[in-house]
Amino acid sequence: MSCGLALTIALALSNPAVAVAAEQPPAAVGAPVSVATEPLFADIVARSGALKAMVDGWAAAKAADQADFFTSQAFTGFKAQAEQLAALDMQGHLILKERGTDGDLKCILRGISEDMPKKVQAVQAAATPADRAVALSELSYLLNDNVEVITAPPQPEV
Numbered sequence: 356m357s358c359g360l361a362l363t364i365a366l367a368l369s370n371p372a373v374a375v376a377a378e379q380p381p382a383a384v385g386a387p388v389s390v391a392t393e394p395l396f397a398d399i400v401a402r403s404g405a406l407k408a409m410v411d412g413w414a415a416a417k418a419a420d421q422a423d424f425f426t427s428q429a430f431t432g433f434k435a436q437a438e439q440l441a442a443l444d445m446q447g448h449l450i451l452k453e454r455g456t457d458g459d460l461k462c463i464l465r466g467i468s469e470d471m472p473k474k475v476q477a478v479q480a481a482a483t484p485a486d487r488a489v490a491l492s493e494l495s496y497l498l499n500d501n502v503e504v505i506t507a508p509p510q511p512e513v
Contacts, residue, residue, distance in 0.1 A: 388456065391506045395447060400502050402440045407498035409433055414491040420484045437475050444468035444501065463504045470497055 390396045409429075413419055424430055445468040451461035474494040481487040 389509050390447075390451070390460070395443065395450070396505050399440065399443050399447060400505050402436065402443070403498045403501035406433065406436060406440065407495055407502070410491055410495045410498060414488060414495065417484065417488075419478060419481075419487045419491060425479055434475055437471055440501070441468045441471035444471070447505075460504055460509075463500075467497060467501050467504075 391400065410433075413424075418424055418429075444464045448461050448465040448468060451464070474490070474497050478487060478490040478494055481490045
């Protein structure tokens with residue numbers, strides 16, 4: 356069984372929004388369609404916004420500079436949620452790929468899915484407070500981008 360199929364099955368069983376999104380009919384040729392209101396994509400937007408708020412709070416409070424921050428329940432819970440979000444982004448990519456729609460969003464979601472774990476790891480690996488501030492800022496930007504690319508009005512293919 357391919358990894359993509361295994362991921363699809365696992366997510367479909369764990370999140371009903373995935374099944375609903377997969378059932379959506381293909382878009383009419385040439386007609387830009389927003390997926391922002393579909394349950395899976397709305398879930399991605401909500402999760403990204405919540406995680407961004409956490410990251411921004413940590414950055415403002417310099418929480419990541421505390422010695423026990425990376426072993427705290429707050430960070431370990433965040434890390435698990437970020438992994439789930441990355442998996443949902445990949446699921447969104449696979450669904451859009453299967454539909455044959457929205458090439459840009461499809462590619463962006465895959466990129467975000469691949470970048471999310473790297474950005475979280477960069478926060479953990481940052482050696483200095485200044486490096487952590489940059490890593491948190493980049494993670495916040497990625498989470499915000501996840502919201503904006505889904506909620507942006509669709510554009511016709513160029």
